[in-house]
Amino acid sequence: MPRYEVTIETDACDGIFACLTRDPRFVEGADGLATIDPDGDPIYDGDGTVTDADGRVVATFDDDRIDDAKRAAAACPTDAILVREVGE
Template identity: 70%
Template sequence: MTRYEVILEKAPCDGIFACLTRDPRFVEAADGLATIDPDADPVYDCEGEVVESRGRIVAAFDDDRIGEAEQAARACPTNAITVREVSE
C-alpha cells in the first residue's frame, strides 16, 4: 500500500466542497470550510493521522485510497488540496 499525505490549506478554501463528493474523508468543519476526518467514512475502516497547524491540515494515510484523495485535489477550484506520496 502507498503511504501518502493529503494537505489542505485553509486560507484558499472557499467552502464549495467539491472535495466532499470525491473523497468522504473530507467533511465540513465548524468554520464552514473543509477539513479532513478519517472517521467520517463509515464504509471503510480508515486510519489516518491528522494534524492541524497554522491554517494547514496534514493527514497521513497508509491505504489504497490515494486515487480518491487525488480526485478531491483535482476538483478543488482554489487548489487548496495537495496529495503527495511519502517514503517510510
C-alpha cells in the same frame, strides 16, 4: 501499500466543498471550510492521522485510497488541496 499525505491550505479554501463529493473523508469543519475526518467515511478502516495548525490541515494515510484523495484535490477550484506520496 503507499503512504500518502493530504494537505488542505485553509487560507485558500473557500468552502465550495467539491472535495466532499469525491472522497467522504473530506468533511465540513466547524469553521465552514473543508477538513479531513478519517471517521467521516463509514467504509474507511485504515489508520489515519490528522493535524490542524497554522492554516493547514495535514492528514497521513496508509491505504489504497490515494486515487480518491487525488480526485478530491483535482475537484478543488482554488487548488487548496495537495496529495503526495511520502513512502511505503
